[in-house]
Amino acid sequence: MLNHGATIFMQAHSQYLGLLVGVARRLRGDLDAAVHLYCANAQELAHYRRIDPDGTLFASITADNHLYPNAEKPVANAAAVIDEARANESWLGLPINTLALADRHLGRGYALGGFNHPRSRRSELTSYEQMLQGFNAQIAFWRDEIEKHRPALVINGGWVPAKVVGRLGVPFRTLAGSRYKNLHQWAHNEYFENPAVDAAYRALAGSADVAAEIEAPYDSHLTLRGRSVAASSTLDLVRGLADRLLRHAWWNLRGYEKAKGYYMTDEMRYLVLRWRDRRLLEKRATLRLADLSDRPFVYYPLHMEPEIALQGMSPEYFFQLGCIAAISRDLPAGTLLVVKETLAALGRRPADFYDQIRAFKNVVMIDPLEFGLDVVRQCAAVATITGTGGFEGAVMGKPVISFGRHNQYNFLPHVSLVTDESKLAEHIRDALDEDSDYAARQRDGARFLAAVKASSFDLEGFDVLNAASVEDVVVDRAYTALHESLGARLVAAVS
Numbered sequence: 001m002l003n004h005g006a007t008i009f010m011q012a013h014s015q016y017l018g019l020l021v022g023v024a025r026r027l028r029g030d031l032d033a034a035v036h037l038y039c040a041n042a043q044e045l046a047h048y049r050r051i052d053p054d055g056t057l058f059a060s061i062t063a064d065n066h067l068y069p070n071a072e073k074p075v076a077n078a079a080a081v082i083d084e085a086r087a088n089e090s091w092l093g094l095p096i097n098t099l100a101l102a103d104r105h106l107g108r109g110y111a112l113g114g115f116n117h118p119r120s121r122r123s124e125l126t127s128y129e130q131m132l133q134g135f136n137a138q139i140a141f142w143r144d145e146i147e148k149h150r151p152a153l154v155i156n157g158g159w160v161p162a163k164v165v166g167r168l169g170v171p172f173r174t175l176a177g178s179r180y181k182n183l184h185q186w187a188h189n190e191y192f193e194n195p196a197v198d199a200a201y202r203a204l205a206g207s208a209d210v211a212a213e214i215e216a217p218y219d220s221h222l223t224l225r226g227r228s229v230a231a232s233s234t235l236d237l238v239r240g241l242a243d244r245l246l247r248h249a250w251w252n253l254r255g256y257e258k259a260k261g262y263y264m265t266d267e268m269r270y271l272v273l274r275w276r277d278r279r280l281l282e283k284r285a286t287l288r289l290a291d292l293s294d295r296p297f298v299y300y301p302l303h304m305e306p307e308i309a310l311q312g313m314s315p316e317y318f319f320q321l322g323c324i325a326a327i328s329r330d331l332p333a334g335t336l337l338v339v340k341e342t343l344a345a346l347g348r349r350p351a352d353f354y355d356q357i358r359a360f361k362n363v364v365m366i367d368p369l370e371f372g373l374d375v376v377r378q379c380a381a382v383a384t385i386t387g388t389g390g391f392e393g394a395v396m397g398k399p400v401i402s403f404g405r406h407n408q409y410n411f412l413p414h415v416s417l418v419t420d421e422s423k424l425a426e427h428i429r430d431a432l433d434e435d436s437d438y439a440a441r442q443r444d445g446a447r448f449l450a451a452v453k454a455s456s457f458d459l460e461g462f463d464v465l466n467a468a469s470v471e472d473v474v475v476d477r478a479y480t481a482l483h484e485s486l487g488a489r490l491v492a493a494v495s
Helices: 014-031 042-051 067-072 078-092 096-101 121-125 128-149 159-168 195-203 219-230 234-254 264-284 308-312 320-330 353-358 372-378 388-396 421-431 438-454 472-485
Strands: 007-011 034-039 060-063 153-155 172-177 183-187 297-301 336-340 363-366 381-384 400-402 415-417
Touching: 007 014, 007 128, 014 034, 014 172, 014 472, 034 042, 034 128, 042 060, 067 121, 067 128, 078 096, 078 128, 078 159, 096 128, 096 159, 128 159, 153 159, 159 172, 172 472, 183 438, 183 472, 195 438, 234 264, 264 353, 297 320, 297 372, 297 388, 320 336, 320 353, 320 421, 336 372, 353 363, 372 388, 381 388, 381 421, 388 400, 388 438, 400 421, 415 421
Parallel strands: 007 034, 007 153, 034 060, 153 172, 297 336, 297 381, 336 363, 381 400, 400 415
Antiparallel strands: 172 183
16 A cells, blocks of 8 residues: 555656556655656657656656766776675575666577667677676666655556565556457566466456357557557568658757667668568468368467567577477477467577478468457467467467466466477467367366456557547546555545
8 A cells, every 4th residue: 555655757658658658647646655756868868858847746767877977988897796696696596697688689599589680889790798787787786766755656667676675565557458449457567477367367267157258369569569560561661761761860969868869771771671571471371271271270470570579578588590490399290389479589590590481390480460369269288488479378268388487367267388308299288188078178267367457457558659539537547446455545536
């Protein structure tokens, strides 16, 4: 429960700009909370100061820019940096390298299926010791901030603040999409886990007696998919190249930190590769879902890399090509593995990535324009690391083989969590067992969806492409849900 006058940390997030500012206003107005805002760089700092020019909303606005600037500095004493990193590893209970997994610059090498993601000065010019130095500085910053202000709650935050907050036992909440319509929830950690879903599922025992149906992919997926489909013509390529050129010229002219990020030439190369890969897949992934009407198959949806939804949510297992190879190896005779690319990954894949997948005799690539939801409906089972296809399959009662240890649906009876790959063949055999109780799986899936709904709030009308514009009623829902997630309902009525 949040007390009157509580100190709260909030990490800025461009995707939820208007919503988070609205929640901060409610925390300030209703509880007289001291909300300390943390953003990424000097440009964001200036933006939020324009939002709060007189300082009445935020108790402070701070740029958490300790990672990259310190990673760019020369290392004066490598031995001292390594000793400090080892002390931090002992305190956090994980290697510093694990923190790099979720960073698109310093952890670029971990994006094994995204090797053509644009390079940056940070990814190319930072040594190993400099990387350690940067993470040491960021860990020290967050430990000092928490010690100084003693927050009662931290809202949002990247991996480093989330890890520090977890180690110090400070309540943490972060906005996460529920993967259904425009529902969102307040997750409890950096893996977007929410124990309220499991609790609601158990409380709903016996209440769901019909199969659940997901009518369409969730809202933000449809929005971003539409943008990816639209940006595929040669004209769009030319426009994109011109846009990159002008943006970098403007950033350099204004001295923005963005100008020190990705190399302009790599960004332009990425646009060309995206255009090329789209045409490549038109030739190599011509199979349509209708062509598989009489074939049993397991469905594997590819993840974009680098992406927090893969490396961040599944630091224990993020090896997509290895995952596909393992599933292919253990499939029974006559069963195919169907792989579908996500449009957002085009242009990032290593050379020959698609040819390597197609080299397996029992693996086929399906047209990326097929809706994943339709593929889930037709498949015999879903195999995924952290993909939405696993969520959709779990809801519909499809057997799911989950390689990600933090998936929200892992507790369901028809989901097999792979923690020992030597047992993968057994998991696949169980998933393809035609004698299993499909009706029971459907009931469990319907109950799971009901639990997700009960643990979520509707951001009706929220548009990820227009994040600054949020209606008051949406802010109210998020604000009320935040209090409920902390174990206490608001005393005052919320409209």
